[in-house]
Amino acid sequence: YTLAFQCVVNIGVRGSETIRTRVVDAGALDVVVNVLERYLEESARRKRGAEKELLEGSRKTVASIVAPPPTAIVDQAEGDNGRPQVEDKPNEEGLQYRDEDVLLSLQLLAYLSKYPHVRSPPSTPTLSSNVFSLVEAFTHRPPTSDPHAPRHSNEVQYWAGVIMRNACRKDESRGGIRQCANMQCGVWEKYAREFAKCRRCRKAKYCSKGCQSSAWGRGHRYWCAK
Incomplete structure (x- = not known):
């Protein structure tokens, strides 16, 4: 799978506009959406698991202080450190995408999204906004106060930012709108x-102040560069 995906990415990155259009027609955007969606779902699942483990550990600590048990008994369902084990299940399809898969997906999309007619193919009019909404999540830089939030490499954040700025390009075929x-x-x-x-x-343009405020909170502040 990885080798085949790398070949598709190389074709999309190095190819001409015509070739990149064919890459989209062949369903490359569907693959990219699947990779990004599954990766974000898995990251969210791991975050919930870590937070649940921390909460249960805190409750046990408080309970032991209030009413310490007469003997130290480790339940069989717990690990060696006395904390409940967080079940590490893969996503429903049994496939966990790696950071490398995300990076390849973003690099491919960075070149495909340069062309408005490529990033918004007539056959899938709603796919474009779906892709960019997913990509925007990879520009996020969570605060240090949230240690369980997924953190992405500088390279991933860079390519995600490139894609988001590409999303703001005007469409010359529609009169420069x-x-x-x-x-x-x-x-x-x-x-x-x-x-405005x-x-x-x-780079970014908004139809209203409400949309601008909403977009800033959703992630524009992470890829808004002077």
């Missing part, structure tokens, strides 16, 4: 320069 950079909105301008640009990065 742009799409609202709030990935939950996706409304297109009726005419060029209808929407982000004053900081001058």
